[in-house]
């Protein structure tokens with residue numbers, strides 16, 4: 547098997563792949579790919595998946611979990627539409643490419659989208675301070691993990707206005723205090739399941755309060771009222787996400803995953819910091835545990851290093867074109883032995 551350090555879609559546990567493959571052939575006498583989303587069997591899967599998200603993240607009472615489509619890219623717009631309030635003004639912390647897109651979609655929803663902090667000046671290689679949060683805004687939006695730049699918030703921004711977070715690339719990687727958020731959303735394909743589903747965790751008291759007229763599909767209240775079955779949901783993606791959630795819960799939950807992720811990150815960052823051939827590309831205090839970005843200190847070694855990791859069965863290590871260098875994405879299902887394989891190759895350069 548290959549060591550998949552790709553940034554997404556992500557690796558999932560082998561056990562989940564096997565169960566998913568079996569269900570393609572036989573899910574109670576039908577293929578999971580042909581089963582009606584209104585059948586009792588699938589409704590049960592959807593309900594279980596929503597419950598398992600609550601279990602895994604310890605979601606308090608008063609929140610609704612939804613599995614929709616459109617990816618986090620539609621989430622940017624859904625967030626803005628649903629949380630538009632009397633100010634028609636929203637604050638964003640801009641920490642990267644995806645955060646920039648969120649700002650853009652906020653404006654597309656008709657809001658005045660203001661960046662109260664940004665790390666664009668240094669190519670998004672750090673998390674900016676966000677002390678000054680105005681109060682004449684409808685919500686504050688941030689991106690907990692910046693998949694491309696390789697930075698991650700270590701604390702939740704403090705604010706009195708509704709807090710919204712795009713957690714696409716670090717949800718389920720560690721415990722989170724959901725009660726601090728009014729909306730969390732995440733594309734499934736980074737840490738939860740296959741592409742196709744987008745997870746929303748929304749505070750019930752916020753539903754139906756928007757000051758904008760919201761097209762039906764973009765209205766979270768519409769989906770909540772229909773138990774995440776307003777239209778045909780991404781059946782296979784929800785099914786596999788649920789398999790992965792069950793796997794997670796059976797294996798110690800997000801607490802155990804967080805320990806594993808810390809061990810993987812420590813191992814790789816330690817090599818980057820101690821091997822003179824490499825250097826990290828982000829500020830040390832803001833380093834992501836999920837997406838590790840680094841580069842060679844001597845570009846003339848590129849060809850040799852690229853051959854070494856390609857021959858070593860490693861894939862997905864090439865950095866995003868906007869950053870260059872290398873990016874090792876280490877989502878939950880990537881095992882420590884894959885990181886050990888990469889570190890061994892780095893040592894041999």
Ligand SMILES: *Cc1c(COP(=O)(O)O)cnc(C)c1O
Pocket residue numbers: 554616617618619620644689691692693712713714715733734736
């Ligand atoms: C991948 C990613 C996105 C985009 O997700 P899509 O599901 O492809 O729309 C948005 N935000 C973050 C943080 C991501 O990592």
